[in-house]
Amino acid sequence: MTRPRLTQQERTERTRELLLDATVDCLVELGYARTSTNEICRRAGVSRGAQQHHFATKAELMANAIEHLVTKLLASMSEHPPSSLPGPDRVAMGIDMLWQGYSGSLSTAVMELWVAARTDPELRAAMHPIDKGLARRTSELFREMLGDQVAPDQPEQPQKDMPLWLTVNLIRGLALDAMLGGDPVRRDQLLQEWKTIAVKTYGA
Amino acid sequence: MTRPRLTQQERTERTRELLLDATVDCLVELGYARTSTNEICRRAGVSRGAQQHHFATKAELMANAIEHLVTKLLASMSEHPPSSLPGPDRVAMGIDMLWQGYSGSLSTAVMELWVAARTDPELRAAMHPIDKGLARRTSELFREMLGDQVAPDQPEQPQKDMPLWLTVNLIRGLALDAMLGGDPVRRDQLLQEWKTIAVKTYGA
DNA sequence: AAGTTTACCGGCAGACCTGATTGTTTCTTC
DNA sequence: GAAGAAACAATCAGGTCTGCCGGTAAACTT
Numbered sequence: 001m002t003r004p005r006l007t008q009q010e011r012t013e014r015t016r017e018l019l020l021d022a023t024v025d026c027l028v029e030l031g032y033a034r035t036s037t038n039e040i041c042r043r044a045g046v047s048r049g050a051q052q053h054h055f056a057t058k059a060e061l062m063a064n065a066i067e068h069l070v071t072k073l074l075a076s077m078s079e080h081p082p083s084s085l086p087g088p089d090r091v092a093m094g095i096d097m098l099w100q101g102y103s104g105s106l107s108t109a110v111m112e113l114w115v116a117a118r119t120d121p122e123l124r125a126a127m128h129p130i131d132k133g134l135a136r137r138t139s140e141l142f143r144e145m146l147g148d149q150v151a152p153d154q155p156e157q158p159q160k161d162m163p164l165w166l167t168v169n170l171i172r173g174l175a176l177d178a179m180l181g182g183d184p185v186r187r188d189q190l191l192q193e194w195k196t197i198a199v200k201t202y203g204a
Numbered sequence: 205m206t207r208p209r210l211t212q213q214e215r216t217e218r219t220r221e222l223l224l225d226a227t228v229d230c231l232v233e234l235g236y237a238r239t240s241t242n243e244i245c246r247r248a249g250v251s252r253g254a255q256q257h258h259f260a261t262k263a264e265l266m267a268n269a270i271e272h273l274v275t276k277l278l279a280s281m282s283e284h285p286p287s288s289l290p291g292p293d294r295v296a297m298g299i300d301m302l303w304q305g306y307s308g309s310l311s312t313a314v315m316e317l318w319v320a321a322r323t324d325p326e327l328r329a330a331m332h333p334i335d336k337g338l339a340r341r342t343s344e345l346f347r348e349m350l351g352d353q354v355a356p357d358q359p360e361q362p363q364k365d366m367p368l369w370l371t372v373n374l375i376r377g378l379a380l381d382a383m384l385g386g387d388p389v390r391r392d393q394l395l396q397e398w399k400t401i402a403v404k405t406y407g408a
Numbered sequence: 409a410a411g412t413t414t415a416c417c418g419g420c421a422g423a424c425c426t427g428a429t430t431g432t433t434t435c436t437t438c
Numbered sequence: 439g440a441a442g443a444a445a446c447a448a449t450c451a452g453g454t455c456t457g458c459c460g461g462t463a464a465a466c467t468t
Contacts, residue, residue: 008466030323033320036456058455115235115383118383169380170373173373176377176380177376186369212435216444254446254447261426
């Protein structure tokens with residue numbers, strides 16, 4: 001016969017996970033404005049009391065959701081194995097990886113939080129360090145894929161990061177377009193065009 | 205002695221203008237989530253009754269704010285005279301024009317509405333036609349600046365629009381970065397780099 | 409095994425916010 | 439100039455959302 005109840009730590013972990021996942025769900029499906037703690041609790045199958053016990057305020061819940069989200073996003077990007085295929089197409093592969101990461105529903109949730117954070121100082125403060133971490137990790141992943149030797153403590157080389165950040169910003173624009181129901185075919189054409197240009201400019 | 209009260213039409217026009225401007229103000233300053241009809245009325249110096257008289261529902265107010273906003277945005281873009289300077293720098297000028305248009309506070313408000321519209325069918329429906337109009341007009345402006353003969357009823361030439369839409373999406377990504385307090389210097393560098401690439405790829 | 413801490417429950421109150429409704433004043437029209 | 443329409447004012451009612459609080463039971467501590 002199994003234990004009738006989990007250990008405290010397990011319970012905490014499980015409940016927090018349920019809440020954070022439900023939060024992300026709500027952000028994707030309802031958007032930040034319509035996301036209420038009530039609905040989050042309903043989806044998580046957790047009482048409002050429990051929610052408040054783990055995350056005292058809504059802002060706190062959201063702040064933790066960000067970290068949860070970024071962790072998942074980086075994981076999904078790391079999935080695509082950064083095996084450095086030979087050839088000049090590594091730039092194109094890097095772009096594909098970024099598109100994979102930034103075009104899914106996870107990035108939709110992140111976008112909601114970004115926009116909300118613009119006018120919410122508390123949320124903004126919580127996001128800032130996590131955002132920096134995401135940027136750093138993305139840069140590392142990109143360089144790994146390009147086959148560069150990653151020397152973390154080396155002085156910054158902004159030149160090196162140009163293709164990365166051009167791509168990231170373009171992709172964020174495309175992600176926005178996708179959110180609004182733009183034409184997927186045209187998005188692919190644009191991404192394809194960018195890959196061609198990027199390979200020609202930065203490749204090999 | 206002047207008329208103690210304006211004519212009906214003038215009053216209507218003025219009140220609507222006040223309300224829509226206040227709405228945009230709220231969107232920029234508070235974000236969509238925290239924008240309430242109450243606050244809009246307060247800023248516009250108009251009673252809630254008046255607001256409801258002109259825009260029955262909040263969604264209707266927002267929907268009209270979009271049009272108001274896009275009109276202003278196009279006006280601000282048209283300001284920059286599309287005088288076709290000679291030389292291959294016309295592409296760079298076009299990019300500058302787009303950046304001018306899409307990087308101000310107007311585009312912040314538009315962004316708020318876009319994100320809100322993702323999960324609000326009514327708002328989404330209202331935005332769709334206006335969005336298409338914006339896209340069409342932007343394309344025309346861009347072509348004018350490039351010195352192309354604009355032949356409106358000509359069959360679509362997607363090839364021609366590649367540099368435009370690559371630029372627009374990149375700029376939207378950069379605008380998002382600006383909203384979140386990214387580094388302005390790096391944004392300039394990225395835009396500069398893109399101009400160089402675009403001129404080399406599409407210029408002259 | 410008693411006491412303490414922790415996780416969780418569910419109701420409550422205060423603060424908005426939105427849409428509706430009724431009343432008042434001024435313009436317009438006939 | 440009288441009737442009707444339009445612009446506006448002000449209050450009301452219904453709903454939702456958030457944060458708080460007292461209570462319970464299980465898990466940990468000693």
